[in-house]
Amino acid sequence: MTLDDTITREHDTVRTAALEVVGVSHFYGKRKALDNVSFIVEPGSFTVLLGLNGAGKSTLFSLITRLYATRSGTIRIFGFDVSRQSGEALRRLGVVFQPRTLDLELTIMQNLIYHAALHGIGPQEAKRRARAVLARAGLAERASERVRNLSGGYIRRVEIARAFLHRPELLLLDEATVGLDVKARADIIAQVRGLVASEGIGVLWTTHLIDEIAKTDSVVILHEGKIREKGLATEILARSSAPDMRTAFVKVTGADLYEGNGQ
Numbered sequence: 571m572t573l574d575d576t577i578t579r580e581h582d583t584v585r586t587a588a589l590e591v592v593g594v595s596h597f598y599g600k601r602k603a604l605d606n607v608s609f610i611v612e613p614g615s616f617t618v619l620l621g622l623n624g625a626g627k628s629t630l631f632s633l634i635t636r637l638y639a640t641r642s643g644t645i646r647i648f649g650f651d652v653s654r655q656s657g658e659a660l661r662r663l664g665v666v667f668q669p670r671t672l673d674l675e676l677t678i679m680q681n682l683i684y685h686a687a688l689h690g691i692g693p694q695e696a697k698r699r700a701r702a703v704l705a706r707a708g709l710a711e712r713a714s715e716r717v718r719n720l721s722g723g724y725i726r727r728v729e730i731a732r733a734f735l736h737r738p739e740l741l742l743l744d745e746a747t748v749g750l751d752v753k754a755r756a757d758i759i760a761q762v763r764g765l766v767a768s769e770g771i772g773v774l775w776t777t778h779l780i781d782e783i784a785k786t787d788s789v790v791i792l793h794e795g796k797i798r799e800k801g802l803a804t805e806i807l808a809r810s811s812a813p814d815m816r817t818a819f820v821k822v823t824g825a826d827l828y829e830g831n832g833q
Contacts, residue, residue, distance in 0.1 A: 586649040588613045588740045588772025589634065594643030596629055603629045605795045607643070611772045611788070613739065616763060618783050618803075619776040620815075621792035622825060627776045628668070630792070631744045634774075635665055647740055661689075664738035666729050668745040674718040678709065678728050681717060682735055689736040696735075703731040707761060723754025730761055740772045741765065747782065755782070780816045789815070793823040 589611035596604040604626045611617045621627050632638045634645055636652055645652045650659035672681050679700055686696030704710045707727050717725060726746060733741060743762065747755040759782060766773055775782070783789060783803055791799040791806070799806050799822045803815060812818035819825070 587611060587646070588615070588648060589774060590644075590646040590649075591630070591634070592644045592646075594630070594633060594640065594645060596626075596633060596638070596640075596642065603795050604633075607792070607795075607797055609790045609797060609800050611740070611774050613772045614766060614770040615788055616766050616773045616775060616784070616786075617788040617790065619774055619790050619792060620778070620780070620783065620819065621776075622778050624794075625778075625792045626795040627778075627792060628744060631667075631742060631776060634742060635663070636660065661736070662739045664733035664736070664741045666726070666733050666741070666743040666746050668748060670722075670725055670729070672717045672725060672728060672732070675716065677714050677716055678704065678720075679713040681728065682732050685732050686735055691736065699735050699737075700731075703734050704728075706764075707731045721754070723750050723757060726750065726754070726758050727761060730758070730765075734765065734769075738771065740774070742774045742776075744776045745778070746775070747777070747779065755779075780814075780819065783815050791819060791822055793825060798822045 587610045592608050594604055594607045595602065607630060619627055619630070629638070633640050634652065636656055640653050647659040648662050650662070652659045673684070676684070679697070682700035682703070683693065683696045686699065691699065701710065701713070704713055707730065709724070709727060709731065717728065720728070730743070741762070747758050750758065762773055762775065765771055785803050787803050789800065789803050789806055790797060799810070806818050807815065810818040810821045812821055
């Protein structure tokens with residue numbers, strides 16, 4: 571057994587947070603985009619990071635995925651520091667970015683096989699895994715289609731399937747339903763919630779859309795770079811004496827949802 575195997579086993583045998591963000595701040599020049607942000611995503615949970623555009627959600631997403639270096643605070647994925655143990659941390663992470671990232675000229679299967687190769691998965695195993703994740707997503711019959719011919723909703727479903735190809739334990743999705751119609755949005759959310767239920771993965775779902783939150787979700791409200799409230803949706807409603815999450819959001823942030831496009 572190698573040292574890496576020992577480290578991995580020690581971490582995997584202890585139930586740690588899927589994602590732990592501790593005291594994270596971030597600046598763009600003199601502008602503070604994040605201010606002492608701390609929260610936890612538990613394994614097997616669906617956690618919503620809720621905030622208007624410009625709240626700091628994408629900055630935080632970039633720090634978790636190591637697109638930006640963490641200079642203040644700590645981010646851990648299943649106990650592994652993303653700065654000091656990035657290999658161990660990031661191999662447990664699947665990501666769906668807000669911009670579309672599939673190669674439009676390749677087929678669905680080709681996109682997945684290419685992604686698998688980046689994770690060191692051989693061609694035969696890649697095809698086997700790709701067929702499995704596409705079947706789960708209801709896309710098995712479309713594996714040979716070029717991505718260019720897919721609707722926006724189907725492209726997003728492929729991206730989620732691709733993110734799960736290397737069997738991550740934590741899935742991050744940044745505004746995954748932006749630009750989709752009502753049915754496509756519902757399908758995407760159902761697909762991700764299905765992964766939580768069947769695979770026990772942790773999910774961090776960033777959004778500005780109130781209606782994507784279920785009462786059983788954990789919610790982190792981020793506004794102007796600061797955490798304004800966090801906990802189960804039902805707990806936030808109770809603490810704010812609000813009849814619904816839209817009202818609770820306005821109460822804890824003082825923001826106008828309609829001006830801030832948090833429709």
